[in-house]
Amino acid sequence: MASDKSIILITGASNGIGYDTSYHLAAASPNYHVIMSARTPSKGEAALKEIQARNPQGTLSFLQLDVSSDESIATAAKKIEEDFGRLDVLVNNAGIYLRDATRDNLRSTFDTNVFGPLLLTHALEHLLKKSKDPRIINVSSGLGSITNRADPEHENYQVPFYPYRMSKAALNMMSTCQAFEFKEWGAKVWAYCPGYVVTDLTGKEDRENRIARGAESSETSAQGILEIIEGKRDGEVNKFVRRYGLQYPW
Structure with missing residues (x-):
């Protein structure tokens, strides 16, 4: 891989926000190489072929990665080091949503939404340190804002979803x-809310309900991530940012 390309890893890239972000980044510049990672190889490789068929300016590749598996994380980190030698941008996008606050649901939610991104970032830290401009974008949610959760006037005050809310607050x-x-070695970090958009996060059967409730295209989420990577939100490092130049309170 050409050393002048920015190497970008996106987790959970086989559909939804991760898929759209993969395309938008690759389409934005010939200087971007996007590593699309997903837990299921067949889905990830199919998504990669779909995006490549659209002839974006940049390049893409697929990497099998299950953020809930330490072995998978270690294997993926080794592969990135062998193939690219460094990592410039990490987009911790993979996440799950489980409704009921059972012990099993809480464990599964935190395993994917919190423990996975934390351990993956640690495994890739030595590769991010080799970048001239390392960036980490942790895809969160406005539902993780403790300030908003405590505000009876906020539009999401009545939304329950304890496991998901708690995991995003932890993220x-x-x-x-x-x-x-990471500031001592120059990494820039953001928590990013992609907004209420149409994805399969709450199940494919809920897509039409999301549209009826005013959900926007997940392409708008991808545009927000692109702006961070392009440096347009550099004045908001260590902030909880959202689309359209806005922020959420922690």
Whole structure:
């Protein structure tokens, strides 16, 4: 791979926000190489072929990665090092949504939404340190804002979803800890809310319900991530940012 390309890893890239972000980044510049990672190889490779068929300016590749597996994380980190030698941008996008606050659901939600991004970032830290401009984008949610959750006037005050809310609040804390820990070697870190968009996060059967409730295209989420990578949100490092130049309170 040409050393002048920015190497970007996106987790959970086989559909939804990860898929759209993969395309938008590859389409934005010939200087971007996007590593699309997904847990299921067949889905990830199919997504890669679909995007390549659209002839974006940049290049893409697929990497099998299950963020809930330490073995998968270690294998993926080794592969990235062998193929590229460094990593410039990490987009921790993979996530799950489980409704009921059972012990199993809480464990599964935190395993994917919090433990996975944390351990993956640690496994890739030595490769990010080799970048001239390392960036980490942790895809969170406005539902993880403790300030908004405590505000009876906020539009999402009545939304329950305890496991998901709690995991995103923890991811936000992880982001601020990373910003503090990594600043000595120059990494920029953001928590990013992609907005209420049409994805399969809450199940394929809920897509029409999301549209009826005013959900926008996940392409708008991808555009927000592109703006961060392009440096347009550099004045908001270590902030909880959202689309359209806005922010959420922690």
